[in-house]
Amino acid sequence: MTRRSAIFAALLAAAAFLVMASAYTVGEWEQAVITQFGRPVAQVNKAGLHFKLPFVQRVRRLDKRMLNWDGDPNQIPTKDKKYIQVDTTARWRISDPLLFIQTVQTEDGARLRLDGILDSVTRDTISNNNLVEAVRNSNAILTKMKDRLKAQEKGELEPGREEEEVVGEIDPIFVGREALSGIIIERARAGLKEFGIEIVDVQLRRIAYEESVEAKVYERMISERQRIAQKIRSVGKGEQAKIEGKIAKDLQQIESEAYRSVQRIKGAADAKAIRTYAAAMGADPEFYTFVRTLEAYRKSLGADTRLILSTDSKFLELLRKR
Numbered sequence: 445m446t447r448r449s450a451i452f453a454a455l456l457a458a459a460a461f462l463v464m465a466s467a468y469t470v471g472e473w474e475q476a477v478i479t480q481f482g483r484p485v486a487q488v489n490k491a492g493l494h495f496k497l498p499f500v501q502r503v504r505r506l507d508k509r510m511l512n513w514d515g516d517p518n519q520i521p522t523k524d525k526k527y528i529q530v531d532t533t534a535r536w537r538i539s540d541p542l543l544f545i546q547t548v549q550t551e552d553g554a555r556l557r558l559d560g561i562l563d564s565v566t567r568d569t570i571s572n573n574n575l576v577e578a579v580r581n582s583n584a585i586l587t588k589m590k591d592r593l594k595a596q597e598k599g600e601l602e603p604g605r606e607e608e609e610v611v612g613e614i615d616p617i618f619v620g621r622e623a624l625s626g627i628i629i630e631r632a633r634a635g636l637k638e639f640g641i642e643i644v645d646v647q648l649r650r651i652a653y654e655e656s657v658e659a660k661v662y663e664r665m666i667s668e669r670q671r672i673a674q675k676i677r678s679v680g681k682g683e684q685a686k687i688e689g690k691i692a693k694d695l696q697q698i699e700s701e702a703y704r705s706v707q708r709i710k711g712a713a714d715a716k717a718i719r720t721y722a723a724a725m726g727a728d729p730e731f732y733t734f735v736r737t738l739e740a741y742r743k744s745l746g747a748d749t750r751l752i753l754s755t756d757s758k759f760l761e762l763l764r765k766r
Contacts, residue, residue, distance in 0.1 A: 462498055465498035465499060466495045466496055466497065466498040467493060467494070467495055468493075468494055468495075468496060468503050469491075469492065469493050469494070470488055470490065470491050470492060470494060470505070471491055472491045472508075473507065473508055473509050474491075474505050474506060474507055474508050475487065475488060475489045475505075475506050475507075475508045475538070475541050476488040476494075476503050476504065476505050476506070476541070477503075477504040477506065477541045477542060477544075477545045478496055478501050478502070478503060478504075479501065479502050479504055479545070480497070480500055480501045480502075481500070484504075484542045484545045484546060485501070487541045487542050489508075489541075504545060506538050506541050506544065506545075507537075507538065507551070508537070508538070509537065510535045510536065510537045510644055511535070511536055511537060511538075511551065512533070512534075512535060513533065513534040513535070513536055513555060513558045513562070514532075514533050515531065515532040515533065515534070515559065515562060515563055515566070516559075516563075517529045517530065517531040517650070517652075518530055518563060518566075518567065520566075520567050520570045520571060521571060522570060522571065522573065522574055522575045522578070523571065523572060523573055523574050524574040524575055526574075526575040526653070527653070528570075528575065528578070528651055528652065528653055529650075529651070529652045529653070530566060530570055530578070530648060530650075530651055531648075531649045531650040531651075531652075532562065532563075532566050532628075532646065532647070532648060532649060533646075533647050533649045534558065534562060534632075534643060534644075534645065534646045534647070535643075535644040535645045536554075536558065536636075536641055536642060536643050536644060537641075537642055537644060538554075538640060538641065538642075539637075539640055539641065539642035540640030541640065542640070543638070543639065543640030544639065544640030544641065545640075546640075547638070547639045547640065548639050548640075548641075554639065554641055557636065557639055557641070558636070558641070561632050561635045561636055562628070562632050562643075562646065565628050565631045565632045565635070566628055566646075566648075568631075569624055569627050569628050569631070570624070573619055573624065574615070576615045576617050577617050577618070577619045577620060577621070577623075577624060578621055578624055578648060578651055579621065579651060580617050580620060580621060581620045581621045581622050582617070582620060621648060624648065625645075625646050625647055625648060628646045629643050629645065629646050632646065
């Protein structure tokens with residue numbers, strides 16, 4: 445019994461060892477490739493418990509999830525001769541595990557292929573388009589400003605001179621940043637398919653001018669802003685001159701109207717005075733003459749007044765009579 449038990453235990457241990465050597469599990473996030481003497485013979489995409497030939501076959505586990513790739517910022521000339529630094533990022537996954545193992549073998553090998561293909565495709569795509577295509581996704585800002593200008597022409601909005609300048613400076617796009625990413629994806633996907641790699645997404649994460657060009661761009665932007673500011677100031681001075689001219693014209697019109705009103709009032713007063721004097725003279729001419737003569741004496745003969753007149757002077761006739 446002891447010998448049989450020992451043999452049974454040995455057989456049981458050997459069976460357990462064989463089961464452990466042949467059994468393996470695959471997680472939900474991974475896929476596996478079975479290699480036999482280093483040569484891929486099968487792939488496993490389903491998660492769970494699986495079996496292989498013990499000692500002869502090995503399990504190569506590969507990630508099933510999307511993986512990240514970050515490119516090195518490269519200096520690229522655009523079609524309109526602008527040198528820019530482009531920082532690209534991408535998402536990729538292993539679509540064919542067998543082909544992947546046969547070609548690049550590891551994720552590090554795959555990233556080397558991604559570096560070569562994605563950098564090349566990105567450079568070609570950016571170089572064949574103007575800078576504005578890699579910066580903006582649409583012409584929405586241009587359309588919005590044009591709509592504002594139309595509304596200003598119709599009188600629905602206050603006019604803005606600076607908007608006209610900005611609209612003139614904005615170049616329309618025909619491709620756009622997202623479309624460029626799509627072009628890069630399609631071209632890279634064709635080149636990476638033979639390695640069992642599928643590109644899911646590519647984004648131009650950051651675009652910056654090369655340092656020497658950046659300084660010139662800033663200078664150009666400053667000069668453009670100064671030119672626009674100068675034009676706005678000149679337009680403002682023109683508007684100021686118009687307003688001052690209108691104020692002077694209105695003031696002159698007000699003064700002329702006031703002068704006309706004053707002269708009309710004076711004329712009416714003088715006419716009324718003349719009528720009053722005429723009525724008084726007509727009622728008693730002698731008394732009127734007497735009163736007017738006394739007024740003349742009062743105005744001309746002061747305390748220190750000296751007159752040398754002849755005795756027959758008409759001016760003193762009233763005094764001689766009295």
